Amino acid sequence: MEFMFLIPFVVVGGVCLGVYFMGKMSSEQNAKRLKELKAIPTVKAGGVGKRVNNMARMAGRVFAPAGTLTSPIEGLECVYYSLQVEEERKETRTDSKGRSRTVTVWVTVVNAAKMVPCGIEDGDGAIEVSLIEADMMLEEGAKQESGWFSSVSPEVRQLIEDEYDTKTTGDFWGGNKNLRVSERVLAVGERM
Numbered sequence: 001m002e003f004m005f006l007i008p009f010v011v012v013g014g015v016c017l018g019v020y021f022m023g024k025m026s027s028e029q030n031a032k033r034l035k036e037l038k039a040i041p042t043v044k045a046g047g048v049g050k051r052v053n054n055m056a057r058m059a060g061r062v063f064a065p066a067g068t069l070t071s072p073i074e075g076l077e078c079v080y081y082s083l084q085v086e087e088e089r090k091e092t093r094t095d096s097k098g099r100s101r102t103v104t105v106w107v108t109v110v111n112a113a114k115m116v117p118c119g120i121e122d123g124d125g126a127i128e129v130s131l132i133e134a135d136m137m138l139e140e141g142a143k144q145e146s147g148w149f150s151s152v153s154p155e156v157r158q159l160i161e162d163e164y165d166t167k168t169t170g171d172f173w174g175g176n177k178n179l180r181v182s183e184r185v186l187a188v189g190e191r192m
Helices: 006-040 047-051 156-165
Strands: 061-063 077-094 099-116 118-122 125-129 143-145 169-171 177-187
Touching: 047 118, 047 125, 099 156, 156 177
Parallel strands: none
Antiparallel strands: 061 118, 077 099, 077 177, 118 125, 143 177
């Protein structure tokens, strides 16, 4: 009975250790993948054809021979963007003792990507890149969030409704829904 006060510390400590080891494992997997990618030989554009059956790595600037896209949030001229839209919702959850509580969760309602034909050029020439087959590691891009004191731009709301057939209004007396919108972009002229 004397040590009952230690139970929360043990539980929190166990959860912290679990999160630490899961993060470490994920980090090691990413580091391993990055190491594998760096082990692939780097070639100039003229040498890519000689490595048809093998993997090759090339660095250069992205170009779009047949036109570009415009990223939805930042409005960047790009060859690829992914768009993720999450909507805030309330859910009622019941625990094992039958007690109910309402919690706020973020649910992904749009997870889409668009791309156009593109290539990479260096001082030696240029090659076409199939983004569908490419292994891309893009950084987080621009974000927008709506709530009490912020709003997603009208253009982004219109895109979500028109192109992805997802309503952005209807919560709180017909007002706008709380959304989190983020994009990842591969811009024209970016080094890849």
